[in-house]
Amino acid sequence: MQTPGKTKPLTLCDVTIAIDGRMLLCVSATVMPGDVLTVMGPSGSGKSTLLAYIGGFLEPEFSAKGAVRLGEEELIGLPPQRRHAGILFQDPLLFPHLSVGGNIVFAIPETIRGRDARRRLAEDALDEVGLGGFFDRDPETLSGGQEARVALQRVLLSQPRLLLLDEPFSKLDMALRQQTRELIFAKARIAGLPTILVTHDRADAEAAGGQLIHIGAETQS
Amino acid sequence: MDIPVRERIRRPIGTGLAVLLCLPVLAGLAGTVLPAFGYLPALGGAQFTPGHFEALAAQPHIQRSAFVSLAAGLTSTFIALVVVAIFVAGYAGTRPFAFIQHLLSPLLAVPHAASAFAIAFLIAPSGFLVRLVSPELTGFLRPPDWLIPNDPLGLSMVAGLAAKEMPFLLLVMLAALPQLPLANSRRLMSALGYGRVTGFAIAMWPALYRQIRLPVLAVLVYSTSVVDVAMILGPQLPPTLPVRIAAWLADDDVGARFLASAGAVVQLALGLVAIGFWIGIERIGRLCHRRLCSSGRRLAADRLLRRTAASITAVSAALIFTGLALLALWSIAGLWPFPDRLPTSLTIAAWGRALAGLVDPLAATIAIALLSSLAALAIAILLLSLGGHGKADRWLPVFLPLLVPEIAFVFGLQVLATGVGFSPSIATVAAMHLVFVLPYVLLSLGPPWRALDRRYEQIASGLGKSSLRTLMTIRLPMLLRACLTALAVGFAVSVSLYLPTVVIGAGRVTTITTEAVALSSGGDRRIIGVYALVQALLPFSGFLVASLVPQLLFRQRRAMRI
Numbered sequence: 071m072q073t074p075g076k077t078k079p080l081t082l083c084d085v086t087i088a089i090d091g092r093m094l095l096c097v098s099a100t101v102m103p104g105d106v107l108t109v110m111g112p113s114g115s116g117k118s119t120l121l122a123y124i125g126g127f128l129e130p131e132f133s134a135k136g137a138v139r140l141g142e143e144e145l146i147g148l149p150p151q152r153r154h155a156g157i158l159f160q161d162p163l164l165f166p167h168l169s170v171g172g173n174i175v176f177a178i179p180e181t182i183r184g185r186d187a188r189r190r191l192a193e194d195a196l197d198e199v200g201l202g203g204f205f206d207r208d209p210e211t212l213s214g215g216q217e218a219r220v221a222l223q224r225v226l227l228s229q230p231r232l233l234l235l236d237e238p239f240s241k242l243d244m245a246l247r248q249q250t251r252e253l254i255f256a257k258a259r260i261a262g263l264p265t266i267l268v269t270h271d272r273a274d275a276e277a278a279g280g281q282l283i284h285i286g287a288e289t290q291s
Numbered sequence: 292m293d294i295p296v297r298e299r300i301r302r303p304i305g306t307g308l309a310v311l312l313c314l315p316v317l318a319g320l321a322g323t324v325l326p327a328f329g330y331l332p333a334l335g336g337a338q339f340t341p342g343h344f345e346a347l348a349a350q351p352h353i354q355r356s357a358f359v360s361l362a363a364g365l366t367s368t369f370i371a372l373v374v375v376a377i378f379v380a381g382y383a384g385t386r387p388f389a390f391i392q393h394l395l396s397p398l399l400a401v402p403h404a405a406s407a408f409a410i411a412f413l414i415a416p417s418g419f420l421v422r423l424v425s426p427e428l429t430g431f432l433r434p435p436d437w438l439i440p441n442d443p444l445g446l447s448m449v450a451g452l453a454a455k456e457m458p459f460l461l462l463v464m465l466a467a468l469p470q471l472p473l474a475n476s477r478r479l480m481s482a483l484g485y486g487r488v489t490g491f492a493i494a495m496w497p498a499l500y501r502q503i504r505l506p507v508l509a510v511l512v513y514s515t516s517v518v519d520v521a522m523i524l525g526p527q528l529p530p531t532l533p534v535r536i537a538a539w540l541a542d543d544d545v546g547a548r549f550l551a552s553a554g555a556v557v558q559l560a561l562g563l564v565a566i567g568f569w570i571g572i573e574r575i576g577r578l579c580h581r582r583l584c585s586s587g588r589r590l591a592a593d594r595l596l597r598r599t600a601a602s603i604t605a606v607s608a609a610l611i612f613t614g615l616a617l618l619a620l621w622s623i624a625g626l627w628p629f630p631d632r633l634p635t636s637l638t639i640a641a642w643g644r645a646l647a648g649l650v651d652p653l654a655a656t657i658a659i660a661l662l663s664s665l666a667a668l669a670i671a672i673l674l675l676s677l678g679g680h681g682k683a684d685r686w687l688p689v690f691l692p693l694l695v696p697e698i699a700f701v702f703g704l705q706v707l708a709t710g711v712g713f714s715p716s717i718a719t720v721a722a723m724h725l726v727f728v729l730p731y732v733l734l735s736l737g738p739p740w741r742a743l744d745r746r747y748e749q750i751a752s753g754l755g756k757s758s759l760r761t762l763m764t765i766r767l768p769m770l771l772r773a774c775l776t777a778l779a780v781g782f783a784v785s786v787s788l789y790l791p792t793v794v795i796g797a798g799r800v801t802t803i804t805t806e807a808v809a810l811s812s813g814g815d816r817r818i819i820g821v822y823a824l825v826q827a828l829l830p831f832s833g834f835l836v837a838s839l840v841p842q843l844l845f846r847q848r849r850a851m852r853i
Contacts, residue, residue: 127749130302150752157753159746166850167768176764177754210849228754 077103078141080232080264085136087116087123095120095285097136101232101264106255106278109268115286117268121234124266125157126150140231140264156230156263158238158254162217164209170220171196171205177228195223199253215246222254226261233258233265239274251277305677312670313688315704315726316695320559322703326552333706334545343553346546352529357561360531363445364515364565367452369572372507374453375460378604379499380491381597383464384473391601392465395608399458399834400783401615404808405827407523408819409614410451411440412621417629419617425630434629440524448525452514454607459510460503461604466735466776467502470742471495486593493584502738508566509693509730515565516558516696519789519808532558533698537790540702551702559699566694615827622820641817648806653825656786656802658717660829663724664781667732668774670725674733675740676762686737690730697727697790705794715799723795724785732781739773772841772851779837783830803829 079102086096094116101107111117116132123134127150138145145153164173174192182188189205196204199219209217218238225233238254239247255278258265267278275282325331329340347353382388401409413419417434425431440447473495480490500507521531529535536558539551621627625636674686692700704723713719743766751761767774792805807822845851 122749125749125753127745127752149758150749151755151757153753154755155753157750159750161744161746163744163746163750165747165765165769167771167845167848169847176751179755208848208850225750225754230753230755234753 077262081139083137087134103262104259106265106280108275108278111286125155154231156225157234162221170207177224233263235267302678309688313691316691319700319704322706327556343549347553356529356532359445367449368511371453371456377600380488399462400830401827402787404519405823406455407520408823412617451524463506486591488593489590512562555699618820618824621816645821659721660782660785662721663728667729671733715797728781732777735777735780775837779833782833
């Protein structure tokens, strides 16, 4: 897994996102390795779009500018796979045609060679989140919380350079949400990943404990 | 700004490619329209004149021919769509539905000609249905003197077309269905007290219809301009317009050639009129739907309606099944006098006679179908990955061959092909087929392609995988079933193509289909049985493979088994 020393701070410099000439957000911030920047805003405020811009999959109807740097390196010019932003969505989105373990093996970088070594790595990762022996299971047979944990390990084993969280807790029930949240933040901290969390849940922001940015109109209702 | 720039380049490339792919149609149309107005230097037509349309108008009963084509197309499409829609609404997601689906899937693309023969063998005065009740109920000792099939109103043709289009429409609905939240909406609507059909109509139908609209229009245009089915089941005096055009084209007389071109232009207009009528029907349908939604009527007691639709679906499938069995039986029948229900003896003599002539067309059919469907699948994947997330409208150029009656541009294309010196070969016929196969493949693959959650690919690229790798390891495997289905659809379309094969093949490349239709006038039921059966079995095998492979590969992946 990632060694903390190798990771770098993430800097957003005047990142603005607009649609049809209407500006949605403008953000500047620096996220240190292991820290979490929480971006809060109502739905439609463009917070997911911010993650898409950083990750490299902005829909063409949006226009965006501003620098996103990891250490000294400018990310925006790079294709998404070279930005290597691990992303967790609301849904775990395990690849349904692969086994649980297959999902994780897929994520392990190619530099780690050997079928057995890769499998062992994946098995250990499953073990670590209480899913030992789940390697050959069909993802479809997992519970919501189990899926979320597999998705987390999948992202972490790919050795991402930063972590983008798009409300990954919102579909979990209260108890599970708390647990998963703590697990993800702890893991991100250990891996030393600069992390951006977008959410509309205040409790998420509090649990993250880092900087907090509000965007968009004040939350209605 | 690497990605946005790439995106900006990719889309025009995709659109450009799509436009390129519809050039054959436009060129073919030009090759048809110009002669219709008298311009065809090769045949001495150098001046534009409306004379050929006047000559066309002077043909006996030409309006009746056109009207029957139009009415048969609209009626058969409407019946097929309504029945299948109610069947899907009533049963999709249930166990019996899955059963019927698997039962039907091999039937989905029985070529039109084969199913027309199957129905003809059933309903003809000397056919199986009459034999079944003769002479006990009818007293017939000789076949009655009925004008069936080939009745002047085209009713047998309507029945044949509707029965044939039902499996196709079912296929496209099934392809679109996994993208809709069927199970959830079923639960929700039944919790609100709605009947299955009404609940489905309210919650699912608009989204479903949007996805299948193009295939429905294609069915409409096809049914309005069909040649082979109309030759087998349609009226004879006068035949439908497309059949008459085809006859004029086969005529060596130069005047007939111009007449055919003018007829093809009228056929083109007829297709547009049919689409116009259909849009009217859609409007009315939308009004009814809106009233249904706001009325709050639950119509929970819809069992009769559901059962009826399911019965019609099942019966029409059973008709084709039985008809195919009859074809098989006729192909091995010895003496089979009326009104005996079964042949008095069996013999493989017909197969023996047919075999020698069967091998070459069979090999040609398979080669052409494989070439054209594989090429179409590759092009479809390329087109979709170049910008498959945009609106389907951008692909409209590719779909042109479905919305333009084939008779209106195939001949023009042949003129051009001969002009530039192409001689008929497997490759040229396959290239011609590609024009027809590609839209169906794209239609089949497009909805599942667009409906696949893009976040899967975003996750994969976030995991550090290149877009090619993501395509190969995530998207295509997740869409394996859709790809194989698209391939089988393409294969079936190619196998069943009659007119383009006849025209481009020019007698030098013959397929099972052209041979079978050519035999239809001869009336040797045993040989027709052999050819129609072989023709029907080909797509059968394609769909069998397409449905079995994913079951086999993904037997441990519940989410992959729909």
